[in-house]
Amino acid sequence: MSTTTATETTAPRTTPSRPAAHRDHAPIPFTRLVSVEARKMFNTRSGFWMMTSIVLLALAATATTILFTDPEDLDYGRFAGAIGTPMAIILPMVAVLAVTSEWSQRSALTTFTLVPSRNRVIAAKAVVTVLVGVISMVIATAVGALGNVVGTAIAGVDPVWSFSLREFGQIVLANEIGMFIGFTLGVLIRNSPGAIVGYFVFSLVLPGISGALAASQQWYADNVGWVDLNWTTYKLFDSELSSTEWSQLAFTTTLWVLVPLALGLVLLRRSEVK
Amino acid sequence: MITVESLTKTYRGFTAVNDVSFQARPGRVTGFLGPNGAGKSTTMRIMVGLTEATSGRATILGRAFAELPNPGREVGVLLDASAQHAGRTGREILTVAQRTMGLPRRRVDEMLDLVSLTEAESQRRVRHYSLGMRQRLGIAAALIGDPEVLILDEPANGLDPAGIRWMRDLLRDYANRGGTVLLSSHLLHEIEVIADDLVMIGNGRIVAEGTKAELLTAAGTLVRSNAGAALAQALRNAGQPVTQSADGALHTEASAEVVGEIALAAHIPLTELRSAEVAGLEEMFLELTAETQREGAAA
Numbered sequence: 089m090s091t092t093t094a095t096e097t098t099a100p101r102t103t104p105s106r107p108a109a110h111r112d113h114a115p116i117p118f119t120r121l122v123s124v125e126a127r128k129m130f131n132t133r134s135g136f137w138m139m140t141s142i143v144l145l146a147l148a149a150t151a152t153t154i155l156f157t158d159p160e161d162l163d164y165g166r167f168a169g170a171i172g173t174p175m176a177i178i179l180p181m182v183a184v185l186a187v188t189s190e191w192s193q194r195s196a197l198t199t200f201t202l203v204p205s206r207n208r209v210i211a212a213k214a215v216v217t218v219l220v221g222v223i224s225m226v227i228a229t230a231v232g233a234l235g236n237v238v239g240t241a242i243a244g245v246d247p248v249w250s251f252s253l254r255e256f257g258q259i260v261l262a263n264e265i266g267m268f269i270g271f272t273l274g275v276l277i278r279n280s281p282g283a284i285v286g287y288f289v290f291s292l293v294l295p296g297i298s299g300a301l302a303a304s305q306q307w308y309a310d311n312v313g314w315v316d317l318n319w320t321t322y323k324l325f326d327s328e329l330s331s332t333e334w335s336q337l338a339f340t341t342t343l344w345v346l347v348p349l350a351l352g353l354v355l356l357r358r359s360e361v362k
Numbered sequence: 363m364i365t366v367e368s369l370t371k372t373y374r375g376f377t378a379v380n381d382v383s384f385q386a387r388p389g390r391v392t393g394f395l396g397p398n399g400a401g402k403s404t405t406m407r408i409m410v411g412l413t414e415a416t417s418g419r420a421t422i423l424g425r426a427f428a429e430l431p432n433p434g435r436e437v438g439v440l441l442d443a444s445a446q447h448a449g450r451t452g453r454e455i456l457t458v459a460q461r462t463m464g465l466p467r468r469r470v471d472e473m474l475d476l477v478s479l480t481e482a483e484s485q486r487r488v489r490h491y492s493l494g495m496r497q498r499l500g501i502a503a504a505l506i507g508d509p510e511v512l513i514l515d516e517p518a519n520g521l522d523p524a525g526i527r528w529m530r531d532l533l534r535d536y537a538n539r540g541g542t543v544l545l546s547s548h549l550l551h552e553i554e555v556i557a558d559d560l561v562m563i564g565n566g567r568i569v570a571e572g573t574k575a576e577l578l579t580a581a582g583t584l585v586r587s588n589a590g591a592a593l594a595q596a597l598r599n600a601g602q603p604v605t606q607s608a609d610g611a612l613h614t615e616a617s618a619e620v621v622g623e624i625a626l627a628a629h630i631p632l633t634e635l636r637s638a639e640v641a642g643l644e645e646m647f648l649e650l651t652a653e654t655q656r657e658g659a660a661a
Contacts, residue, residue, distance in 0.1 A: 115431035116462065124462050131458070132449035133487065194445035197412065198455075198503065201439045202462045204411045204428040361412040 116203060121212035129186060129216060138182055139220075145174035146228045150235030159243030164251040167232035167239070172259060172325070175228055179263050180270030180291075183217045184283045187274030192281075196361045206357050214271065221267050225260045254328065262324035266291070268345050269317070275352035278359070290344075294318060317344040363388055363542055364409065364511060368418035371404055371566075378404045380566035381418070386544040386559070388510070391537045393557030393574075394546040395647065401566040402546040403441070406515050410439050422511055434463040438504030438512045443496035443520070448489035452479060452499045455488065456506060463507045473502035478528075493520025501529070512536065514545040518552050530556045550647050562647060578637055581645070582615040586634040587625070596628035597621065613638060 129135050149170040157166060187210070190196040203209050240247040270287050277283040298316045302309040312319050313336035320337040323329055329337065364386040371379040379401040386392035396402050407413040409420040411427040419426065422437050430436050446455055456470045474484050477498040488496065497520050504512060512533070518526050533556060537543050547553045553560065560577055562570040570577060587593045590610050597604045602616040602624070611634075614621060618635055625632050638645075 113430075113432040113435045114464075116464065120462065120464060124458060127461065128447075128458060131451075131454045132447050134449050189447060193447040193449075194442070195447045195450075197441055197445040198459070200412060201410045201437075201441075202434045202459060204430070204433060358414065360407070360414070362407070 118208065118212065121203065121208060122215050125186070125209070125212040125216045126219070129182070129220065132189070135185070135189075138178065138185070142175065142178055142182075142224050143227060143231070145178065146171045146231040149174060150231055150239075154235060154239040154242065157239075159240075159245050162236070162239050162243060162245065163248035164232065164236045165255075167235045168229070168251055168255075168259070171228045171232050172263075175224060175263060176266055179221055179224060180266045180287055181284060182220055183267035183270035184274045184287060185280060186213045186217055187271060188278055188280040188283050191278040194362075200361055207353065210275065210353060210356065214268075217267055217271055218264060221264045222260060225256075225263060229256060258324040258329075262321050265317070265321050265324075265341060265345065268349070272345050272349040272352060275356055276348060278356065291318060314339055315343075317341060363424070364392075364420070364422050364513070364544055365424075366405065366409070366418075366420045369405060369408060369415055369420060370417045371401075371408060371413065372416045377566050379408070379415075382563065382566070382568055383418075384561045384568060384571055386511075386542050388542045389537055389540050390558040391533055391543040391545065391556050392559045392561060393553035394544055394561050394563065395550060395553050396546075396548065396563035398548050400548075400563045402548075402563060403515055405563070406441060406513055406544075406546065409513060410437070410441070412441075432463055432507075434459060434507035434509065436507075436509050436511060438507065438509040438514075440497075440500040440504045440513070440517055441515045443493065443500040443517075446488050446496070446499075449487055451485050451487050452491065452495075453484040455499060456484075456502055459503050459506050465507065469506050473506045476505065476532075477502040494522060494525055497521055497529075498525070501532070510540075511542040512544065514543070516546055516548070518547065518549075526552070550644050581638045582613055583618045583621050584634070584636055584638045585612050585614065585618075585621050585625070585632060586610065587612075587630050587632050589630050592628065593625060593630045593632075596624055596630060600624045 130139055150167055153162075153167055153170040190199055199209060200206055236247050236249070269290060270283070273283040273286040273290070277286055295316070295318045298312060298319065302312050308315070313333065317340040320333065320340045323333055323337070366382055366384050369379055369382045370377065382401070382405055384392075394402050394405070404413060405420075408415045409422065409427060410433075422430065427433060427437070433439075450458075453470060453474070456473055457467075460467065460469050474481070479495065479498055479502070483491075483495065488499070491499065497517055501514070501517065504514065517529060521529060533543050533545070537558070545553075545556075554574065557574055559573050560571065561568060585593065590606065590612065594604045594606060594612055597612070597614055597616070600620075602614050602620070605613045607613065616624075618637060622632070622635060625635075
């Protein structure tokens with residue numbers, strides 16, 4: 089995406105404006121855009137508290153697990169599950185707002201006059217979204233591990249580490265998919281309340297409709313894995329996927345995330361920023 | 363240097379900007395003047411790539427805006443001082459701009475200083491800023507990259523008289539150092555005290571364009587005499603059409619020099635002779651935009 093910048097420096101075509109003018113400036117590197125977009129996620133009041141709440145909720149979920157779980161049932165998987173639920177809700181919101189706040193707060197006017205390539209800005213936001221997802225999950229895992237050590241020590245039982253790297257990887261992937269559903273809705277709708285409502289319709293309402301359809305239509309029940317992204321993503325949380333299930337996950341992610349995202353980017357590039 | 367060539371923007375049959383061409387030149391302040399809804403903001407948004415033109419093009423320093431490798435270093439833009447994340451502090455907004463452009467960190471403090479925002483104010487969130495403070499912050503953000511060109515949409519909105527004076531001095535100095543300034547306004551008086559060149563737009567079309575001096579000349583001459591009727595007759599005899607206003611002043615399109623000579627030849631003493639200036643320009647502004655203004659349409 090930086091290919092367009094290579095030829096620019098050659099063209100002081102019209103009359104130079106002032107004697108000392110035409111300092112040729114280096115193009116803005118993509119890494120700088122990523123660091124600026126990362127900063128913008130934290131430097132607003134709402135952004136700061138959203139990020140902080142990820143850690144706070146992980147701690148709260150851990151404390152609740154220690155308090156309300158039978159000591160013999162305590163194992164690492166239990167902590168991971170408790171922390172995973174708030175993550176699965178907050179992380180997509182982070183992804184939605186990373187995109188939509190530019191429009192809802194109208195800062196897009198400044199953003200796109202400093203960086204005219206809207207694709208580069210959105211790509212930088214996507215990179216930051218991936219990083220936030222991974223880092224949040226690492227923090228969650230660490231908090232869960234701490235909870236497991238402390239919780240079992242309080243209960244006087246040996247800690248059980250019933251959690252594999254594969255499971256961790258699958259849960260990270262599931263959360264990243266959730267985030268990119270939010271990101272895609274953000275790019276398509278470009279309005280914070282609208283995209284957030286859209287996300288909850290997708291994640292809470294559609295599974296019900298899909299389930300009802302599967303219960304009444306056998307052909308749908310047989311093929312739900314090729315249609316329902318929520319269904320394929322849930323699989324990531326509780327089992328090792330078969331190769332068919334991986335294919336279904338890839339297909340539904342393409343159908344519900346990649347294709348709409350590509351469409352959204354085309355529309356976003358053409359849209360008028362006011 | 364800003365060059366606008368045959369710019370047209372159509373929205374489903376409505377033409378917001380209609381074949382607009384003009385230049386804003388270095389070392390000069392160009393005033394972009396027109397009533398509300400005339401197409402000023404749309405033209406400016408097209409210049410900086412926020413809106414796509416239907417046809418025609420705009421270049422800045424010889425390039426389309428999207429081709430500038432680091433636009434903030436070449437063009438300072440302030441289109442809407444309120445278009446900022448309300449939950450971000452003023453300092454953070456400047457810091458984001460400073461980092462995006464790859465500038466040294468001290469530029470943030472230099473700019474805060476330049477626009478007279480205090481340290482305490484800079485750490486407040488923009489939500490709590492007055493419109494005047496937002497304009498100052500917006501001007502700081504536009505200038506932080508030390509650009510050669512400034513594009514400002516209604517920058518005087520919300521500034522108090524001292525603030526307007528401050529901005530006028532700032533822009534004058536900027537142009538005197540060789541910068542190009544394009545600023546828009548729907549208020550003639552605001553523009554005419556600062557602009558060297560004027561571009562008047564109404565209903566999406568350019569209705570007048572030129573240096574302020576040229577436009578003032580076009581505005582004609584105002585002349586008074588105790589022998590008003592005789593003077594009017596003398597001017598008409600010399601082939602100069604004259605209009606007389608209620609207070610007895612005569613208005614003619616002839617230059618002050620020509621009017622003086624005619625009066626001398628006719629032995630008529632004058633009590634006042636000057637270029638019509640403000641009144642003339644304002645009349646011209648109202649006249650040129652009359653058909654396009656909402657008030658005009660209703661009348």
